[in-house]
Amino acid sequence: MPLTLSRAELVRSANFIAGQWTAAASAARLDVTDPATGAAITAVPDSGAAEARAALDAAHAAFPAWRKLPAKQRAAIIKRWNDLVLAHQDDLGTLISLEQGKPLAEGKGEVAYAASYIEWFAEEATRMNGEVIPAPVPGRRMFALKEPVGVVAAITPWNFPAAMIARKIAPALAAGCTVVCKPAEDTPLTSLALVLLAHEAGVPAGVLNIVTASRENTPEVVDLWLDDARVRKITFTGSTPVGKHLARRSADTLKKLSLELGGNAPFIVFEDADIGAAVDGFMAAKFRNGGQTCVCPNRVFVHAQVHEEFASQLAARVGALKVGPASDPASQIGPMINDRAVEKIERHVQDAVAKGAKVLTGGRRLTDLGATYYAPTVLTGADASMACACEETFGPVAPLTVFHDEAEVVAAANDTPFGLAAYFYSQDVRRIWRVADALETGIVGINEGAISAEAAPFGGVKESGYGREGSTHGLDDYLHTKYICQGLLD
Numbered sequence: 001m002p003l004t005l006s007r008a009e010l011v012r013s014a015n016f017i018a019g020q021w022t023a024a025a026s027a028a029r030l031d032v033t034d035p036a037t038g039a040a041i042t043a044v045p046d047s048g049a050a051e052a053r054a055a056l057d058a059a060h061a062a063f064p065a066w067r068k069l070p071a072k073q074r075a076a077i078i079k080r081w082n083d084l085v086l087a088h089q090d091d092l093g094t095l096i097s098l099e100q101g102k103p104l105a106e107g108k109g110e111v112a113y114a115a116s117y118i119e120w121f122a123e124e125a126t127r128m129n130g131e132v133i134p135a136p137v138p139g140r141r142m143f144a145l146k147e148p149v150g151v152v153a154a155i156t157p158w159n160f161p162a163a164m165i166a167r168k169i170a171p172a173l174a175a176g177c178t179v180v181c182k183p184a185e186d187t188p189l190t191s192l193a194l195v196l197l198a199h200e201a202g203v204p205a206g207v208l209n210i211v212t213a214s215r216e217n218t219p220e221v222v223d224l225w226l227d228d229a230r231v232r233k234i235t236f237t238g239s240t241p242v243g244k245h246l247a248r249r250s251a252d253t254l255k256k257l258s259l260e261l262g263g264n265a266p267f268i269v270f271e272d273a274d275i276g277a278a279v280d281g282f283m284a285a286k287f288r289n290g291g292q293t294c295v296c297p298n299r300v301f302v303h304a305q306v307h308e309e310f311a312s313q314l315a316a317r318v319g320a321l322k323v324g325p326a327s328d329p330a331s332q333i334g335p336m337i338n339d340r341a342v343e344k345i346e347r348h349v350q351d352a353v354a355k356g357a358k359v360l361t362g363g364r365r366l367t368d369l370g371a372t373y374y375a376p377t378v379l380t381g382a383d384a385s386m387a388c389a390c391e392e393t394f395g396p397v398a399p400l401t402v403f404h405d406e407a408e409v410v411a412a413a414n415d416t417p418f419g420l421a422a423y424f425y426s427q428d429v430r431r432i433w434r435v436a437d438a439l440e441t442g443i444v445g446i447n448e449g450a451i452s453a454e455a456a457p458f459g460g461v462k463e464s465g466y467g468r469e470g471s472t473h474g475l476d477d478y479l480h481t482k483y484i485c486q487g488l489l490d
């Protein structure tokens, strides 16, 4: 896809620190590539500790003034940011598609999704109400006030380069926090463009700083933030092993943490489900972003009575998905993010087939399109011994497992260290609440595959992490509560 934007200056190739676009001190560069071809689009700084420290110094210096700004003024700036993001929807959608590989329509959809969080938190900024607590003794007044936690370090993933920045940075700014951000090495361009627009919207110098780095240099940047007591909160979306590292390393300075980590979502089709609706819901949940979404169903449990019907309808729909370049308006699935991602998908499918699974459709790389394309796949005969049942595949593969009763399938669904999202289809209202209560996840979709929304609390339990993004809870994660007790009032 050619890099032609109606506003060319949205493509930034420098860090943004203290209101200035700056190169890394070492002049080292990191190529940003098109995942479809591996061709370099442009290069950004490959930063290290010096840039991480400069960004943190700037965020720390900017904090006192930003937190004192009346919430209504912070809200107005964030609202302008939202308006600018929407005004640049086509360009930002193009950048997302180019560096991340999702089809253009989905890229533009992600921009609207990102903006919905920015708008939401602009509105929430003015509602950070505290409490007046009835005093238990005479002569006292007691208050609980909300305060920003301080400098926030945001470490963001490649799969939603706009939406994940938006739902971390917008609440941080709304709360009165300042931010240092390290975007994913695969997709820094969208983040840099969003930061430019935030600056144009009036976010003051130093309040929002962004530092890009390669996979190799990322630990140097992030560990500096983890070790520095001035960073009061880490917000991270990514893998569980990295989340655990962040939790361990930030323990010495006891930072507040929001960790949105790996998932292994079950999708259950009960015998009383509306099968057509279940197939629709599954398509929406599973094939969004080519299956590269933390809440994508990873394990599909289908009751024996409806397995054949569900599997055949699903295979027909999946086999008809159009795979192709992100720039082709007909494409529904683009390339995977990189070679490692495709190798993992291949390993999972080969392992499943070696252990007895059958390929109903797909099951191979689409090398005629390019090395990073993988055919949307439906497998039957999957079981818990397979890698695709234990690890998140993060690709367009649907492994179907037959089950026979509710207790068995709930136990199987919960038999994972992860607990982000779960989905099930049933028309029995008593079963619906029984199963929703029994599933050990932070999110449950009942007869619905598209569960994400700015007004909803997004986050997991168990090793999928803690903290919530979006909704009113998403603002709380950037605040602490200060109790004030005033005496001598008699």
Ligand code: SIN
Binding pocket: 159, 160, 163, 237, 260, 292, 293, 294, 295, 452, 458
């Ligand atoms: C994610 O994959 O981490 C985010 C997905 C979403 O917001 O729905």
